[in-house]
Amino acid sequence: MAILATEELTKQFPRVTALRQLTVTAGTGVTGLVGANGAGKSTLIKILLGLLPPTSGRAQVLDMDVGTHGAQIRRVVGYMPEHDCLPPDVSATEFVVHMAQMSGLPRTAARERAADTLRHVGLHEERYRPIGGYSTGMRQRVKLAQALVHDPQLVFLDEPTNGLDPQGRDDMLALIRRIGSEFGISVLVTSHLLGELERVCDHVIVIDGGTLLRSSAISEFTQATQALAVEVEEGLEPLAARLSQVGESVAVQGRLLTVEVRSDETYDAVRDAVCDLDLNLIRLEQRHGRIEDVFRV
Template sequence: MAIIETDNLTKMYGPHVALDSMSLNINSGATGLLGPNGAGKSTLIKTLLGLIQLTSGEGSVLGYNIRTEGDSIRQRIGYMPEYDCLTPEMDAVHQVKYCGELTGMNTGEAMRRAHLVLEYVGLRDQRYREISSFSTGMSQATKLACAIIHDPELLICDEPTNGLDAKSRGFMLDTLVQVVKKGERSILMSSHLMEDVERICDRIVMIHKGKLIAQGRIEDLKAIDREIEIWVWGGASKMERALHDAGLTPRRTGRVMRVVRQDETTYDLVLELAAKAGVQIRKMEDYEPSLEDLFLVIMDRLGYGVKSSVDLLQSQPPINSIAPAPSRPGGEF
């Protein structure tokens, strides 16, 4: 069932197009929102919450119109913003209780739930401490507690692991996994970290320069460009050239290279090319791609010469040439 739908959503800040005719269809479950800095992730989240006005287009979240029913949306979803939204001089329990009251709970119920959710996010013993004394991990956990106090059916998290050390990050991810898997709640989570998204989400929405470049189940997107991994013994450069000449555009790391599996004849073609080039193949098998691999394939197609998602997601890399993003959502990116 679609919990978020948008039709040609466009948001301009003055002349700057932050969201460009974005048509999304997000089902219940866990969805990762991926994109480089400035891609429009936070803008998209804020428009879905009805916090900022659209320039044009339509959208709904949980069936409520994002233009006119922002209040109803915000009551039903939990939002963990990327910016600091806590009151430093409050203690955690009163901060979280206050967030509960903002969603419409009475004081007693909000206090009862504040204790429960703070325990859930691992802050049982720090409940009465002032937030100003909290580490980044503890502050992020408090933000999560605020977002889930009313047990929302959809949780929207903007960079939930940003700035966290390995231990706090692991704990945050475990908690989010619990919300999704055990709590059977939906989540839309933006992140710079492929591993984090892969750990929690089975779907992604990838955006770039305000445009949608891919959406769908990670498994389905990976299946579009299945690769074969080839291990050669000596003559790796010769083999790489032969694959290139045959139009297979290999990606090579040392003696291992991967080519897109065009169809069932690709295996035979590789064997033939190896025989002609006098290169011995040690192993050849279907490659099981990670989300990182998928990301690199998509970015390759858009003309980015990046070696890892970190290159692109954490800084602005050099751009070779950027092909226009396809207008058809989930198309052949």
């Protein structure tokens, strides 16, 4: 099932064109939406939420049209904005309970869900203190909790790792992965950092200047440039020569030998060559192509 689909979607602001005939679909699981600042990521999310009317084209979320079914979409979708959106003088618990009620949950259910959700995002005793005293990491967790509290089918997370330190970034990414797998909630997550999304996404959409650069499963991104890194104690040159002889494409990078993986036989070829030449193998590892590579073409 497609969680979202756009068709020739265009959004024109008085001064800029934010989206230009964007046609893209995404399935269940975690979908990354990658692009530089101003690429049109936030505009796309606002259109998908039905908050911004598109200039032309169509968009569907969970098989509902954003133009005609905005209210129904917003009942089953969660949204974590990029910007700060928390009042400082209430506690996280009060705030998330209130937001659950705004999603239509009865008061007692709202309380239960808020407690559950705050625990899942990793806010414990501090949830009773006013939000004004929270760190950036805690604020991001509260923002995430309010997006999840009504148990949506799909969440839009706009730059959730913004402003976090490396540890906080890792925690947030792990949480996003859990939302997609363990919680069973589909995720559309945006970032301008390509590298961090490939760790958590099943599918990546890359947009630039409002147009689609690429949309494909994460496996395709990495498969395309899959390679093996081989390190041996001595005898890198003979190994390279031997592998070229049997038809593998190799490149020497300092003390490492990079072998392009064409099929499973490549692994056998490397093993046989190392054995035949009687070399001491130190390292043999997968080298994933990075999402950045789509920009290097």
